[in-house]
Amino acid sequence: MTQTTAEAPASAAVRPSVLMCRPDHFTVSYRINPWMFPQLPTDTALAVQQWEVLYRTYLDLDFDVQLIDPIAGLPDMVYAANGGFVLDGIAYGASFTHPERQPEGPAYLQWFANAGFDAREPASVNEGEGDFLLVGDVILAGTGFRSATASHEEVARLFGREVVSLNLVNPSFYHLDTAVAVLDARPGADRPRIAYLPSAFDEPSLEVLRDRFPDAILATEEDAAVLGLNSFSDGQNVVIAARATTFSRQLREAGYSPIGVDLSELLRGGGGVKCCTLELRR
Numbered sequence: 001m002t003q004t005t006a007e008a009p010a011s012a013a014v015r016p017s018v019l020m021c022r023p024d025h026f027t028v029s030y031r032i033n034p035w036m037f038p039q040l041p042t043d044t045a046l047a048v049q050q051w052e053v054l055y056r057t058y059l060d061l062d063f064d065v066q067l068i069d070p071i072a073g074l075p076d077m078v079y080a081a082n083g084g085f086v087l088d089g090i091a092y093g094a095s096f097t098h099p100e101r102q103p104e105g106p107a108y109l110q111w112f113a114n115a116g117f118d119a120r121e122p123a124s125v126n127e128g129e130g131d132f133l134l135v136g137d138v139i140l141a142g143t144g145f146r147s148a149t150a151s152h153e154e155v156a157r158l159f160g161r162e163v164v165s166l167n168l169v170n171p172s173f174y175h176l177d178t179a180v181a182v183l184d185a186r187p188g189a190d191r192p193r194i195a196y197l198p199s200a201f202d203e204p205s206l207e208v209l210r211d212r213f214p215d216a217i218l219a220t221e222e223d224a225a226v227l228g229l230n231s232f233s234d235g236q237n238v239v240i241a242a243r244a245t246t247f248s249r250q251l252r253e254a255g256y257s258p259i260g261v262d263l264s265e266l267l268r269g270g271g272g273v274k275c276c277t278l279e280l281r282r
């Protein structure tokens with residue numbers, strides 16, 4: 001008997017190309033989000049070790065993984081997702097909110113140009129894929145803490161796609177990718193699925209999410225508190241924080257294959273799986 005299920009068919013998997021940055025210079029030396037405590041010591045070797053597991057997980061899944069050289073004095077450069085937003089061969093550069101991270105913008109933009117992308121200097125403050133998520137044909141765009149709404153308009157013009165602005169209200173979930181997980185990786189997919197944390201959004205944004213994604217997985221506060229939503233999916237395999245156990249079960253029930261990794265040391269900078277991963281779409 002053929003089993004019919006509306007959930008995540010195996011054919012939904014794509015082979016992603018991603019950019020990562022080894023955390024050779026990772027530490028927490030300033031505080032730009034509530035997760036960061038500069039007075040506590042960090043363990044850079046442990047951060048590298050944990051990052052290597054994520055890197056090897058992607059290679060084992062047959063992802064194409066590109067690397068950008070880490071720069072001394074830029075401890076947050078490991079969070080590659082913030083380096084830009086890349087779609088249709090165009091790389092929209094990042095312009096960081098906080099001075100501590102501002103030099104990362106040109107460094108990533110140079111990498112995109114060298115890699116053959118059409119690299120575009122941004123006019124507005126934005127933190128790349130931290131706040132811009134492609135879901136099917138639509139770009140979900142976060143604001144409230146980092147990326148300015150003007151960058152949402154810039155992205156809409158640049159990529160000629162519908163951009164849906166969402167307001168983040170909880171400082172612990174300051175980037176959209178800490179509050180939304182994109183599960184269906186196919187660009188242009190019909191009924192793409194996401195998971196999200198309802199309490200991270202204001203009421204009007206929640207209405208938009210409920211309306212557009214009626215079958216979304218709703219994450220628990222516990223899982224969000226270990227940045228469980230900050231995950232990366234190829235449409236079938238979803239790499240998530242190992243400690244997000246309810247999310248793991250929810251994903252399994254929905255037909256996905258969750259893979260847990262432990263990035264506890266990088267969580268101390270306020271980032272997880274997705275933050276360490278920037279998708280490159282030609």
Ligand SMILES: NC(=[NH2+])NCCC[C@H](N)C(=O)O
Nearest residue numbers: 033079081130175269271275
């Ligand atoms: N895509 C992400 N959510 N990245 C996390 C960035 C963490 C970094 N310490 C910051 O606050 O900017």
